[in-house]
Amino acid sequence: MTRSGRIGLMLATTWLGTALAAGAQEVTLSIESWRNDDLTIWQDQIIPAFEAGHPGIKVAFTPSAPAEYNAVLNSKLDAGSAGDLVTCRPFDASLALYQGGKLADLSDLASMANFSDVAKSAWQTDDGAATFCVPMASVIHGFIYNKDAFAELGLEVPATEAEFFAVLDAIKAEGSYVPLAMGTNDQWEAATMGYNNIGPNYWKGEDGRLALIRGEQKLTDEPWVAPFRQLARWKDYLGDGFEAQTYPDSQNLFTLGRAAIYPAGSWEISGFNSLVDFEMGAFPPPVAAAGDECHISDHTDIAIGLNAASKHPEEAKQFLEWVGSAEFAALYANALPGFFSLNSAPVAMADPLAEEFVSWRDTCKSTIRSTYQILSRGTPNLENETWNASVSVIKGAETPEAAAARLQAGLASWYAPQK
Amino acid sequence: MAFRPRLHVVVFLAPAVLVYTAVMIWPLFNTLRLSLYTAGEGGRAFAGLANFATLFGDPRWSAAFWNALGNNLWFFVVHMAVQNPIGIALAAILSQPRLRFAALYRSAIFIPTILSFVIVGFAWKLILSPIWGIAPGMLDAVGLKALFAPWLGREEYALTTLALISVWQFVGIPMMLIYAALLSIPEEILEAGEVDGITGRAAFFRIKLPLILPAIGIISILTFVGNFNAFDLIYAAQGALAGPNFATDILGTFLYRTFFGFQLQLGDPHMGAAIASAMFAIILAGVCLYLFAIQSRMRRYQF
Numbered sequence: 001m002t003r004s005g006r007i008g009l010m011l012a013t014t015w016l017g018t019a020l021a022a023g024a025q026e027v028t029l030s031i032e033s034w035r036n037d038d039l040t041i042w043q044d045q046i047i048p049a050f051e052a053g054h055p056g057i058k059v060a061f062t063p064s065a066p067a068e069y070n071a072v073l074n075s076k077l078d079a080g081s082a083g084d085l086v087t088c089r090p091f092d093a094s095l096a097l098y099q100g101g102k103l104a105d106l107s108d109l110a111s112m113a114n115f116s117d118v119a120k121s122a123w124q125t126d127d128g129a130a131t132f133c134v135p136m137a138s139v140i141h142g143f144i145y146n147k148d149a150f151a152e153l154g155l156e157v158p159a160t161e162a163e164f165f166a167v168l169d170a171i172k173a174e175g176s177y178v179p180l181a182m183g184t185n186d187q188w189e190a191a192t193m194g195y196n197n198i199g200p201n202y203w204k205g206e207d208g209r210l211a212l213i214r215g216e217q218k219l220t221d222e223p224w225v226a227p228f229r230q231l232a233r234w235k236d237y238l239g240d241g242f243e244a245q246t247y248p249d250s251q252n253l254f255t256l257g258r259a260a261i262y263p264a265g266s267w268e269i270s271g272f273n274s275l276v277d278f279e280m281g282a283f284p285p286p287v288a289a290a291g292d293e294c295h296i297s298d299h300t301d302i303a304i305g306l307n308a309a310s311k312h313p314e315e316a317k318q319f320l321e322w323v324g325s326a327e328f329a330a331l332y333a334n335a336l337p338g339f340f341s342l343n344s345a346p347v348a349m350a351d352p353l354a355e356e357f358v359s360w361r362d363t364c365k366s367t368i369r370s371t372y373q374i375l376s377r378g379t380p381n382l383e384n385e386t387w388n389a390s391v392s393v394i395k396g397a398e399t400p401e402a403a404a405a406r407l408q409a410g411l412a413s414w415y416a417p418q419k
Numbered sequence: 420m421a422f423r424p425r426l427h428v429v430v431f432l433a434p435a436v437l438v439y440t441a442v443m444i445w446p447l448f449n450t451l452r453l454s455l456y457t458a459g460e461g462g463r464a465f466a467g468l469a470n471f472a473t474l475f476g477d478p479r480w481s482a483a484f485w486n487a488l489g490n491n492l493w494f495f496v497v498h499m500a501v502q503n504p505i506g507i508a509l510a511a512i513l514s515q516p517r518l519r520f521a522a523l524y525r526s527a528i529f530i531p532t533i534l535s536f537v538i539v540g541f542a543w544k545l546i547l548s549p550i551w552g553i554a555p556g557m558l559d560a561v562g563l564k565a566l567f568a569p570w571l572g573r574e575e576y577a578l579t580t581l582a583l584i585s586v587w588q589f590v591g592i593p594m595m596l597i598y599a600a601l602l603s604i605p606e607e608i609l610e611a612g613e614v615d616g617i618t619g620r621a622a623f624f625r626i627k628l629p630l631i632l633p634a635i636g637i638i639s640i641l642t643f644v645g646n647f648n649a650f651d652l653i654y655a656a657q658g659a660l661a662g663p664n665f666a667t668d669i670l671g672t673f674l675y676r677t678f679f680g681f682q683l684q685l686g687d688p689h690m691g692a693a694i695a696s697a698m699f700a701i702i703l704a705g706v707c708l709y710l711f712a713i714q715s716r717m718r719r720y721q722f
Contacts, residue, residue, distance in 0.1 A: 067658060071679030074686055089683075096685055185572050187662050188682070241549020243572025243663065249550050372683070380479055381684040388664060397574070397664070413479075 027315045028058040030083035031304070032076070034069035037271065041335045049331055050322055057315045077102045077307070084310035085319060088133035088303040090122035091372045097305075098125070098132040104306040105130045109317065111324025119342035122300040122368070133303035134324045136332065137339035140357045141197040141297040144264040144272065146257060147279040149177050153260075157283045161230070164286040168237045171260045179237035181259035183245025190390035191383070193263040194234070196297055196369045198285045199227040205295035205367035213374055215417025219408040220401075228393045228400030235394050243395065266357045267301075269338030273351070282356045284364055298366035300342065378414030385410050451699070454692035463689075470693035484694070486665055487673040488701075490578055494669055495646040497582035498589075503638055505586070506593025507631075511623055513594070514601040525598070529591035536588075540655030543584045547571055571656065574666040581667055585652050589645075593638045600634035601627060633717055640709045647702050650675060670698050 031042075042061035050059060062083060064072045070093055076082035077097065086103065088094040097103045106112065107130050112120070115135050123133035150157070153174055158164040171179040184190050203209065203223040211217040217224070239245060239253060254262040255275040262268070264282070272280060287294050304323055306316050322328055329343035337351035340358055349355055371383040389407055392398035398406075412418045457466040474480050509528060513521050531539065547554050549569045558567045570580040604627060612618070612626050650671025653661055659681045661668035676684070678691025 067682070070682065071686060074680065091683075093683060093685065183572075185662065186658060187660055239550065241569035241572065244547065244549055244569030245572070246544070246548075249548065253550065376683040379684075381682075383683040384660070384681065387660065388662075391662070392664060395663075410479075 026056055026058060027312045028060055029085055029316055029319060030060040030062050031085040032073055032083045033063040033087035034066040036063040039063060045335045054318060080309055082307050084307050084312055084316045086305050086307050088123055088305045090300050092377050094123055094133055102308055103132045104308045105132055107131045109320060111321045114324050114343050116344060123303045133305035134320050135342040136302045136304055138298050138342055139301045140266045142282050142284045144262045144280055144282050146260050147281045149260045158286050160290050161286045161288055172237060178239040178259040181250045181254040181262045182238055183242045183250050184391040184394055185244050186247045187387040187391050189247055190394055191387040194231050195227050195386060195390045197263055198230055200295035200297055200367045201285055201287050202226040205365045209367055209370045220404045225400050225404045228403055231390060231393050232400055235396055266338035269353050270336050280353055282353055284360045294364035295367055296360050296364045297369055299368045380410040382411055450692050450695050454696045457689050470689055474693050487668045487670045491647055491669040493578060494582050498642050498646055502586040502590050503593050506590050507597050509594045510597035510601055513598055528594060531588045532591040536651035537655045539588050540652050544656055572663055574663050577663060578667045596634055596638055597631055600631040604630050636714055643705050644702055
C-alpha cells in the first residue's frame, strides 16, 4: 500500500468514526444544583438508574457551593449558559425565576399528579395556577443526640422544655461533653437550626405562620418572641468560643463524640452515618408542657425544574417525569436518608435515624420555615435578618424583645399586611 | 520639519488599548450606566439618580453603606499603621550589607503574598479556631491562655484580626518596593554623610528616608486602592454576610451581597452598580487627592 493510500485510509476511518458517533444522537442534560455533597450519589446511583431506562440520554450533575448557588445560577441563566435542569430553591427564589421566564411551566407534566398541593405549594405561583418545579424532598428539623453519651450519663430523652434544660444542665455539670454543638460564626444555623427548629411549637405551626402572612400576628407577639427567649438560654450550653465556631466545626464536634446534642436538620443524616462510631438518636423540639400538641418544621426544601432556554426540552421532560415517579422517590429517599420524599406514594426507608425523623409526621403537625413564603420578598430580607437577630440573641448582644422589635420594624417597612 | 503621523505608534499601541478597552474601560462605563437604571415592570427603566437617593437616603441602605465604609477605613488605617512601617523596617534591615541569609528572609517574608486568599483565609481560620486551632494551644504553652478569645467571632475584634491577617499576607510588597528604592541610593551620598558624621540610625532617618519618600507614597496609594477594592479575604474567612453582625462588612462584600444576592435575598444589579459607582468615586477621589495634593509637592532628587 502506498503512503498516501495509508493516510487516506486513516482519514477515512477517523471520518467514519466521527460520523457514527454523531449518528447516535446522544443528548447530554446537565443539572444545576447546590447539593455538592450528593455528587457521588447522583453519579453512582441516581443517574445510572435513569440512563439504564432511557438510552440516548446522558445526564451530568454539576453542583456549585450552597451559599453561592442562587447568585451563580442567576448569572448563568442571564448569560444563557445554565444547565437544562435546574434544582429549585423553595418559594421566592424560584418564583422569581419563573416570572422572569427562566423556568418553564411544568403544570401539565403527568407525574405532577403524584404530589399533594402542600408538596407543590413551594413551587407554584401565588394563585396556584402554574407549577414550575417537580418536588423532590423535604427536610425535618429536630435534635440529633449521642445515644452512647446519654446512656453513659443516665439521661432520658427530653419531651418538654424543662426536661430539655435539665438534660443540658446535667451534661454541663458532668463536663465531658459539650451540651449543644452549635456555633454562631456562619449565622444561618442559629436561625435555621435554632429559631425555626424550636419556633413552630410556640407559634403553633401553620396557624401562626399563616396568621403572620395575613398580618393578624406580629413578630413582637409572644409566640414569636418566646423562641428567642429559649435561644438566649442556649448560650450557656454551647462550646467554648462558639462565636467563632463554624458549621463544619459543629458537625465535627458532634461526629467526633465531643458534643452530646446537635440541633439538626435531617439532611445531616447521611453525612453523619458515615462519620460517627456511636449510636445516634433523634428527638423533636420539646414542647412547653407534657401532652401539648407538637409541631415540627417539615420544610419543602428541594425540587427540580426545566430551564426555559434548554435546547433539549423533550429529553429534559422525560427526566422530570422520572423524578416524579415512585421509582425515583424510593431511590432518592434511601440514597439520601434525611431527604424525605414528597411523593404521595409511601416510601420504605432502611435508615433507622431517618425513620425516627419521619415518624414525627404521625404525632406532630408539620409546618415550613416561617420566613420562607412571601415574607422574604422585600428589603430588608426577613430570612437574612432572622439569622442576624438569632445570633445576637444567642450571644446576648440583643434582648429577645429588641430583636423581635427590630425584625417587626424591618418587615413592616415593606410588607403591607404588617403595616 | 513637517508633521508626520507616526503610524507605528498607533499600531503598537492598538493591541493593548483594544484589550484594555474591552475588559476594563467599557465594563467600567457600563457599570456606571447600569447604576442609573432600575428594574421596572417589563424590563429596565431609566431612573436617574434614584438608586443613589436610596443608597444614601434610605435609613437601612445608608446605615449599611456607612458601616461598610467605616469598616473599610479602619481596614485601611490598620494597613497604613502596621503593614507599611513594618515593611519599611524590614527593608531597612534587609538592606544592611552585613546581614547574613538576607535572601532567605526576603523570600520567606514575600511568600505569603503569592498565596491565594482562599488558602490564607482558611489557614488562619484554622489557626485561630477555638476548637481545633493551634493559637489557643500556643498561648497556653506560654501561660497566656487567658488572652485567647474567639477573635474572628467577636464583633469588637473580628475586623482588626482580619486586617492583621491581610497585613501578614501583604507585608512583602512594601518591603520589596522599599528595598529596591534603598538599593538605588548611591553609596557616595551615604559616604558623604559619613564624612559629615551622620551614621547609623541618623543616616536612615536623615538621608535614606527622604530619598525613599516617593516610593512610600506609591505604596500608600497602592494600599489605598487595594484595601478599598478588597473582598476576597473577608469572603473567604467570614462569608458574604461578613459576620459577626456585619462587623467585617466592607464595601466589596456589601457590593457582592447586593449585586448577586445572598440566600433568600435576590440580587439587584442596579443597586449593586450604584454601590460599585460609589466605590469607584471614593477610590478616584483618593487617588486624585494623592496625585494633585501630595505627589506634585513631593521633592525629587536626581542622582
